[in-house]
Amino acid sequence: MNFQIKRIDASARIGKLGNLETPAVLHHKKIKKFLEDHGIEIPEIMTPFSVAPFEIQNETSLVHPKKIEKRETELLILCSSSYMSGKGRELFETMEKLKKTLKPNTAIYLPALATPENIALLIFLGADVFDDLKCLSSAMKGEYLTRDGTLSVSNLERFPCSCPICSSYTTEELESNWRLIYSHNFNALLNELENVKIFIRKGMLREYVSKQCRTSPWLTVALRLYDGSEYYFKRVPIRRTSQFYANSSEEIQRAEIRRFASRVLERYYPKSKILLLLPCSAVKPYSLSPSHRRIIKSLGKLRRGVDELIITSPLGIVPRFLETVYPAMHYDIPVTGRWDEEEKKWASSLLREFVERNQYERIFAYVEGDYREVCTLSEIEIEFFNTLEELRKELESEIEDVPTQKSYMRAQISSIADYQFGKGTGEKLVKDAEIRGRYPKLDVMVDGKKLASLQGDGMLSLSVLGGERLKGLKDYTVIIDDFIPSGSILSPGVLEAGKEILSGDEVLFENSRVFGVGRAVMCSEDMLKASYGVAINVREKVVKE
């Protein structure tokens, strides 16, 4: 019986374990049968969470939190996991270690732990199978479970729920019959499970968990630790089509934000000697917003002679050429008109580092209010302009020759390619190419043939012709076994995988018989570790003579 992963959203997944669609909640009456079907025997001696297991506890499908080790099974049960309820650090550290140790295509069962409140986080951390035991044991204690936490049924006057139980019984009836409380708890858990699945399908479970973890400090602890984890960082996809919400200042710690910042600093290089600082806009990409259109219109073709850099929160700084890249085009934040100190510090320090790395002769800014404060805080030499008219005049006298629209467009595509594949790759990709289409949907063409296109999600996808231009790009190349792939390349077929590859990355694949391009579904580490599952969706390939 295989565990097939059908859909991944960072570390959460929708899969199939035999006939069971995961993430799944097992009913307590069906757990024994489930274990039987998987050939799992329940040992008589089982140590709790804080006691290391004895050597006699050696069922291969069970792993003890105090002795996490590699296992070759499609399903793995984490013993005593219910102990982690209410303990954010234990939960996070155990899950991280488990995920690091196991193959990605191992379904993880956390017994007696799931509640409507915590199941989103558990799935987010990469667990797949759950049960209703905690719903049952809570019910026996008179605990009425909701997504927002635990209520004592004896304190309830009315139900904050309209499940079949809550709409047909009174609070008194529930208080005197724990089986009714259990039924409600179970309903609430199943509801929440469906909810979570919706967010996985949207690719937005992070956004959901960022909200859901606020019910209890311990859940928030786990989320904060997640944001500091290298393991989980690598599983956050490089691109997505859905929106990116940053509704709390904590979101600044997200992998996407940190990754974007480091790539702007490391993979972007100046296209002009003049840097122009601009404020962000609500509409994305910025250049399509009314405020930016006004600037663009006023500066006209002069704009092509400067490097525009947009100051924003929580991304800090966004080069104009990278304004479509995830999450620059995707983010939305609550705009109050006031930045908090953390945001200002983050943006100003990034701005400073950006300027230190890139040699600009002059730095202009057309910003006001908090944006201006960010500029000042960065302690770099900036010439501020209060009107677009003054700015235009200054640019007119400063800029000698303006790049053509064609080369300007090429430079943008090149910058995005650098962002995706590393500094210097963009030039190879766009050399002599022509950019066609309506921004931000663009095609990169040469001799009437497509090299790449800027997709709806604001990032590039390659054709095999474009891929050939990037040949030798080790970090994004996958060496596959000696076969000619059709629709997708499964992980067992991967021999080597470039170390930079993340889920969502465009990759080149190759062996002695074939060369092609496709989209990575997992990061390189997982491609090599997984014994099953799609590693790359093939877009195009050429068979070698």
Add this chain to the structure above:
Amino acid sequence: MKKANEPAGIWRSADRFDGETLPTITAIMRTRGCRWNSCRMCGYFEEHVESTEEDLLKQFKVIERNFPKEEFALKIFTSGSFFDPREIPENVRREILRICSSYKNLRRLIVESRPEFVKEEILEEALSLIPSLEVAIGLETSDDFIRNFCINKGFSFDDFLEASKIIKNSGAYLRVYLLLKPPFLSENTAIKDVLRSIKAISWASTISINPVSVHRGTEVEKLFRRREYRPPWLWSVVEVLRRCEKKANIISDPTGGGTKRGAHNCGKCDNDILREIRKFSLTQDESVFQKECECKEKWKEVLELEDLTFGTPLLF
């Protein structure tokens, strides 16, 4: 302050011997403590003192003063081994047995010992003074894995069998203690374990079912504090008493029964159930178990489902 010349406790109760009920004096002597002192659930070592021979004899004098006029049974417990000369030096043992033999109304003397201290010559000598001697051994379980890993008892079932053979051949009585719910077993497995153990004991005059209670300073207490161990339900004690093979006198007197640290139910029915357990221990009559309570349903679920948490109590 623990006094070396006074026993740790003396109390009076009643017990059943060979079908009749006798008043019993239970006396806990303070010795240097159990030589093994490594069982996960045992906190009796806390009671130990560096008692001299003189101290021990003084302790026994205090005990002697509590002897009744009528026929009675005497339990002398050291929370260790009565036959371990490091706890009870030979001279003291002889003196105690000699004094006891002078009481014609003493119908039974019960002492405890680990199997390694049960020796033919010691028993022979003791029986020559007290023919009604009963030796109690804390076998805890017949399962060597459980005894080793969950209890850390430090002897095997074979060791027990050997000691029990010596006891049988010497003509003494044998009392066997079984532990209900050592750590790392689910409620259901704990019941199964005791029932299996009773089946495995081929000869004993009394089998005493001892549900674990949480002693201070023990490993079990650490688990208990982390909510990783729950003492057994009183329903489980009842279950064992009802379902077990009645090959011997089957008794139970749950230490700390009805409290969080001892075998307990919901709190409402505990006292009634404890009364029934005591009554059964004296009468061996299963029909004493009449009490019903709504918490029994929960206990049944625990029996059915606790294994499925893979190591943590389902309901604390």
